Amino acid sequence: MPLISDKLPKIWYGGDYNPDQWPREIWQEDLRLFGKAHIDVATLPVFSWALLQPEEDRYDFAWLDDIFDQLAGGGIKVCLATSTAAHPAWMARRYPDILRVDFEGRKRKYGGRHKSCPNSPTYRLYAIRLAEKMAERYAGHDALVAWHISNEFSGYCYCDNCASAFRTWLQKRYGTLEELNRRWYTTFWSHTFYEWEEIVPPNILTEYWQPDKPQFQTIALDYNRFQSESLQECMRLERDAIRRHSPDVAITTNFMHAYKPLDYAAWARDLDVVSWDSYPSNRTHPAEPALWHALMRGLKGGQPFMLMETTPSQVNWQQYCQLKKPGTMRLHNYQAIAHGADTVMFFQLRQSLGASEKFHGAVISHAGHGEARVFREVAALGAELHRLGDKVVDARVEAQVAILFDWENWWAMENTAGPSKDWQYMPQISKYHRALWEQNIPVDLITTETDLMKYQVVVAPSLYLLQPGYASRIEAFVAAGGTFVTTFMSGMVDENDIVVPGGYPGELRRVTGIWVEEFDALYPDERNEIACGSDIPALAGTYEAGLICSVIHAETAKVIGTYTKDFYRGTPALTRNRFGAGTAWYIGADPEPGFVGKLLEHLCTERGIRPLLVTAENVEVTCRSKQGRTYLFVLNHNPAPVRVDLNGAIGTDLLTEKALEGTVEVEGYGVVILETITGNRTS
Numbered sequence: 001m002p003l004i005s006d007k008l009p010k011i012w013y014g015g016d017y018n019p020d021q022w023p024r025e026i027w028q029e030d031l032r033l034f035g036k037a038h039i040d041v042a043t044l045p046v047f048s049w050a051l052l053q054p055e056e057d058r059y060d061f062a063w064l065d066d067i068f069d070q071l072a073g074g075g076i077k078v079c080l081a082t083s084t085a086a087h088p089a090w091m092a093r094r095y096p097d098i099l100r101v102d103f104e105g106r107k108r109k110y111g112g113r114h115k116s117c118p119n120s121p122t123y124r125l126y127a128i129r130l131a132e133k134m135a136e137r138y139a140g141h142d143a144l145v146a147w148h149i150s151n152e153f154s155g156y157c158y159c160d161n162c163a164s165a166f167r168t169w170l171q172k173r174y175g176t177l178e179e180l181n182r183r184w185y186t187t188f189w190s191h192t193f194y195e196w197e198e199i200v201p202p203n204i205l206t207e208y209w210q211p212d213k214p215q216f217q218t219i220a221l222d223y224n225r226f227q228s229e230s231l232q233e234c235m236r237l238e239r240d241a242i243r244r245h246s247p248d249v250a251i252t253t254n255f256m257h258a259y260k261p262l263d264y265a266a267w268a269r270d271l272d273v274v275s276w277d278s279y280p281s282n283r284t285h286p287a288e289p290a291l292w293h294a295l296m297r298g299l300k301g302g303q304p305f306m307l308m309e310t311t312p313s314q315v316n317w318q319q320y321c322q323l324k325k326p327g328t329m330r331l332h333n334y335q336a337i338a339h340g341a342d343t344v345m346f347f348q349l350r351q352s353l354g355a356s357e358k359f360h361g362a363v364i365s366h367a368g369h370g371e372a373r374v375f376r377e378v379a380a381l382g383a384e385l386h387r388l389g390d391k392v393v394d395a396r397v398e399a400q401v402a403i404l405f406d407w408e409n410w411w412a413m414e415n416t417a418g419p420s421k422d423w424q425y426m427p428q429i430s431k432y433h434r435a436l437w438e439q440n441i442p443v444d445l446i447t448t449e450t451d452l453m454k455y456q457v458v459v460a461p462s463l464y465l466l467q468p469g470y471a472s473r474i475e476a477f478v479a480a481g482g483t484f485v486t487t488f489m490s491g492m493v494d495e496n497d498i499v500v501p502g503g504y505p506g507e508l509r510r511v512t513g514i515w516v517e518e519f520d521a522l523y524p525d526e527r528n529e530i531a532c533g534s535d536i537p538a539l540a541g542t543y544e545a546g547l548i549c550s551v552i553h554a555e556t557a558k559v560i561g562t563y564t565k566d567f568y569r570g571t572p573a574l575t576r577n578r579f580g581a582g583t584a585w586y587i588g589a590d591p592e593p594g595f596v597g598k599l600l601e602h603l604c605t606e607r608g609i610r611p612l613l614v615t616a617e618n619v620e621v622t623c624r625s626k627q628g629r630t631y632l633f634v635l636n637h638n639p640a641p642v643r644v645d646l647n648g649a650i651g652t653d654l655l656t657e658k659a660l661e662g663t664v665e666v667e668g669y670g671v672v673i674l675e676t677i678t679g680n681r682t683s
């Protein structure tokens, strides 16, 4: 049975729909065009709080009932949003507590969206009430297939309500002020707190000296946690209100992939299904959406996710809003499916006539008919997805390699002062992901909750902050035979960003078999090198490395590569430690991408992990499987056709229904989905 809803056992196709923006007569025309495009799901009413609750004590659902019934009558399912992402103007005027105080300390006024204070009693009361009323009213509607809480929760607030909720949160976390002072290291710069009320939110008026750089990281890190949890609590309260009436319909809220302010790993625990909004531009390298999809898939242990929003063509918010070239909308959406999406949903179904999104791409454009290029492409994809039926629905991506991604580590490392302004988490994650992507080696992005034992190789780039107990889990993984790779600046601090003394990488010292004495930040135009001897022939050679160079002492580890420059030339730059049945690698500096590719290829080969297929550049291959069938996706991100050797795989291309084997041609921006019965692959 499909995970999200058994009412729509196929890849869902549709998107955000805002019919309250146009006259009722148009709805019929919309339905006709939806039919033409095989659209079967509409998300509504994402931003209609002001219409649904025109006055404090009056709710108006009549128009929504009407549109709901019309959609249902036209065979369209509904993903129902709770509409709480933009509060009504009357509410802001009457209850200013709903308005945030921003990072600069300014009290906001009514305007924009996504700006309610998560600790405002008014916001919580009315958001929960609206969610509850909607759930009561629509839970039993046959066309309802999913709940969509609010929209893209985002941002932080620094108001007095948040300040006092922060103190309560801290009391729960630390118990006493003495403990807080100890864990926060407040003897530094005279920060000892004697009363809870002395603690104020860290922002540009208090602890920050630059928008992204606090001077007191322990406080800032807890504020990251606290604000993420505050918004999460708002989401959870709406969820609980919905569940009271609608226990069987999947509940989600739409994420924005690697959105730093919110710890989605924690958030995902509260959701039935992860959904997210993907907006690659024409300049986005295809490995990036692959990473985003893997990150979103990993939040719920590999469960399929919903692609909740993507544009059928241009957006309105990039500096240069280019059209999607013919064929690329289809390709981008198959890429999402290839990585685990079970829905393809657009923002939006009909284009707005006014305000900031009037020039955002839509399925039905301002021209208003079905002859436009974008509509025709959308309709063609709709027909294909219709023909696919439930083929890939709920099929899983199986990866033996994982990259760890931890939001708290992200906050902590980038909050920290020094050692290099260019030391950032995403580029480090991307670099290791890209190396695997280029080799068509399936990779999961995992959270600190994921069981490591499922994997053969686990890569944890710049794992600066170690969660309590995580080092022992890494040790157990390696001892049991796993291959672990970590890099410079790992294992430095505990969960409060306090250094673990006695030699870096702190708790990872045993498993890596090294200790790091100091770390050098290189200027952007400087490079050192890692020279690897012939011990491991696959790695022999000299590679550029920069950013940060760790000065390493090998203890039980074997030195595989050494620096060639500076006063630490000849000292270890790359080490491998045998630990129990496995090995742990430490990469002391930031190497050139070619080296990362070679190292990961070597480690995968050692573990018997092979590329799904060997292909030309920017030809991506992924695999989903279920019930003895595998679906091999071949995605050609190049404008020109390519030939791809199927390496012995034999099967049927689901899109053309042709039998394929040997070497196949994939057209420019083309896609092949090869269905094989497991056991048919000869390699």
Ligand code: GLA
Pocket (backbone or CB within 6 Å): 151, 152, 277, 279, 309, 315, 316, 347, 357, 360
């Ligand atoms: C976000 C929002 C949508 C819309 C799109 C435009 O993803 O969730 O409401 O504004 O951006 O790209």
Ligand code: ZN
Pocket (backbone or CB within 6 Å): 100, 101, 117, 118, 119, 120, 157, 158, 159, 160, 161, 162, 163
């Ligand atoms: Zn607030």
